[in-house]
Amino acid sequence: MKIPCLKVSRKEAEKVRRKLVEKNLLLKGYRVERDENFVYFPVKEDVEFENYKIVYREMKKVGKKSYEDVLKEKGIDLESISIDFIGDIAIIRLNDKSIAKEVADAIMKTNKHIKTVCIDKGVKEDYRIRDIEIVAGKKKTETMHIEYGLKIKLDIAKVYFSPRLSTERMRVAKQVKENEIVIDMFAGVAPFSLLIAKVAKPKKIYAIDINPVAVKYAIENVKLNKMDDIIEVVEGDAKDILPDLPDADHVIMNLPHKSFNFLPLALEKGKILHYYEIMERKKIEERVEKIKRKAEKEGYEVEIKNVRVVGSYSPSKQKIGMEIYRLNS
Numbered sequence: 001m002k003i004p005c006l007k008v009s010r011k012e013a014e015k016v017r018r019k020l021v022e023k024n025l026l027l028k029g030y031r032v033e034r035d036e037n038f039v040y041f042p043v044k045e046d047v048e049f050e051n052y053k054i055v056y057r058e059m060k061k062v063g064k065k066s067y068e069d070v071l072k073e074k075g076i077d078l079e080s081i082s083i084d085f086i087g088d089i090a091i092i093r094l095n096d097k098s099i100a101k102e103v104a105d106a107i108m109k110t111n112k113h114i115k116t117v118c119i120d121k122g123v124k125e126d127y128r129i130r131d132i133e134i135v136a137g138k139k140k141t142e143t144m145h146i147e148y149g150l151k152i153k154l155d156i157a158k159v160y161f162s163p164r165l166s167t168e169r170m171r172v173a174k175q176v177k178e179n180e181i182v183i184d185m186f187a188g189v190a191p192f193s194l195l196i197a198k199v200a201k202p203k204k205i206y207a208i209d210i211n212p213v214a215v216k217y218a219i220e221n222v223k224l225n226k227m228d229d230i231i232e233v234v235e236g237d238a239k240d241i242l243p244d245l246p247d248a249d250h251v252i253m254n255l256p257h258k259s260f261n262f263l264p265l266a267l268e269k270g271k272i273l274h275y276y277e278i279m280e281r282k283k284i285e286e287r288v289e290k291i292k293r294k295a296e297k298e299g300y301e302v303e304i305k306n307v308r309v310v311g312s313y314s315p316s317k318q319k320i321g322m323e324i325y326r327l328n329s
Contacts, residue, residue, distance in 0.1 A: 002056040003027060005040040006049055013039035016052065023149045025049065029066050030059045048170065070106040083107070086156055086163055087143030088115040091130070104136035116140055118156070127211040128160035128188075128255075147191065150198060151224045154189045159214040161189055165254075168310050168321060169195045172252065172274050175323075176200035180249035183270060184208065185238040185262065190218035190231065192252050197230045205231045206248075208241050238262060242269050250274060256319055263291065264298045273324040278313045284320055291324065301327040 004027075008016045013034075020026050020041055030042035042059050043049070068078055081103060082093040090107045094100060097119065104117035115138045121131040132141060141157040147166050154161050173196045176182060180202045184193045187207035197205055207222075209215050215235040222231045234241050242265050251270030253259045256278040266273050279287055288304050295302040303325040310321040 001058070003030065003059050004043055004045060004047065004054050005033075005057050005059065006043050006047070007053045007055045008039050008041065010034065010037065010039055013041075016049075017041065020049070022146075024146045025148075029061055029064070031062055033057070033059060045167075047167075065110055067103075067106040067110045070110060071103065074102060074106075076102065084120075084163055085111075085114070086154070086161060087145040088113055089141070089143045089156055090114050090117045091120045091132070091156065092117065092135075093120045100135050108136055116143075123160065127214070129158060129211075130156060130160065132157045148195060148198070150191075150194050150221075152189060152191055152194065152221055153224065154217050155213065159189050159211060159217060161191065162311075164311050165191070170199070172196065172250075173199040175272070175274075176202055176250055179203040181246060182206070182250045182252070183242065183245060183248040184252045184254075185242070185266065186253070186255040187218055187233070188214045188254075190221050190233065192254065193218075193231050194221060194225055194227065197227045198225070202230065204246075206234055206241075206245050207231055208234045208236065208238050210235070210237050239265060242266075245269065247271075256313075260287075260291070260294075263294055267295055267298055267300050267302070267324075267326055271326050273326075274321070275324050276310065276319060276321050278317050278319050280316055281309070281318050281320075287320075288322070295324070295326075303327055 025043050025047050027042040027044050033040045040057055071078060076099055080095045084091045092103055100119055107117055108114055116134060117136040119133045119135055121133060123130055142155045145152045169192050176196050178201045182196055182202050182205040184207045187193055187209045190207045193205045193207040196202060207218055212235060215233055218233045222228055222233060248270045250272050251266045252274045253266055254276045256276045259275055259277050292302060305323045307322040310319045312318050
């Protein structure tokens with residue numbers, strides 16, 4: 001199987017290796033390979049790293065077994081398992097909970113940095129908090145996650161965070177221009193805001209969340225990453241907060257079950273909306289047209305671009321992302 005590799009000249013290899021390690025972008029389980037002129041670093045899917053080229057190569061696995069190898073040997077179907085790694089915590093979702101202990105043991109045995117393994121029993125409403133059950137390791141739910149070199153502290157049982165959106169966060173960050181204003185309507189512990197502040201050098205970011213615990217961690221993360229001068233964290237309901245904020249160049253709407261309800265408010269405040277919603281794939285076109293009609297009813301002409309599947313949610317539903325451009329003031 002061919003995997004993505006960062007192709008780097010031999011003289012730059014060590015400098016790039018240190019940066020990839022710092023940003024947690026190396027793909028574990030594969031050897032770094034070299035030829036006469038270049039070094040090939042196995043990297044995570046969809047990585048964009050400075051101006052270096054991504055090539056796809058057959059790469060050798062290291063001798064150490066992965067948790068996938070261990071589970072395959074036990075005859076466990078990997079398709080029935082989903083795993084997120086957040087800091088030193090692994091969160092698993094599975095169809096058959098009777099295999100939870102075997103899965104947890106395989107993860108801890110093959111990933112020495114993992115200290116806790118939890119089952120995700122679903123996301124609770126209001127604050128989008130995971131219903132967590134610890135099945136192996138330390139009885140703790142707070143961790144420090146590293147994403148593109150940023151430190152993100154959080155408690156997985158008290159706030160919602162998805163490492164699977166790292167590429168999406170970078171995608172949005174690259175659309176923001178220097179000195180622009182950004183409103184992150186449902187910021188959580190502020191991963192979107194932090195990455196935008198690092199990559200884009202905006203004038204100001206307002207990171208809003210209604211969950212006081214998420215706000216506490218967002219404030220701490222802003223300080224940890226020395227971004228106090230760019231990011232202002234605001235606690236409260238976006239419906240109450242937005243009217244008092246200045247107009248924004250970008251508004252991030254990452255509340256996928258309820259974003260549509262906030263559309264009129266966001267259209268009034270932002271030029272470009274980064275909109276996310278969970279829906280059935282066959283209903284995407286219908287939703288796009290409904291957004292256009294809703295905007296027209298509010299007095300706005302919009303153009304919708306980059307409609308895409310961001311991730312899966314259930315067998316029948318997926319998380320969709322799109323950019324909504326307001327064409328008139």
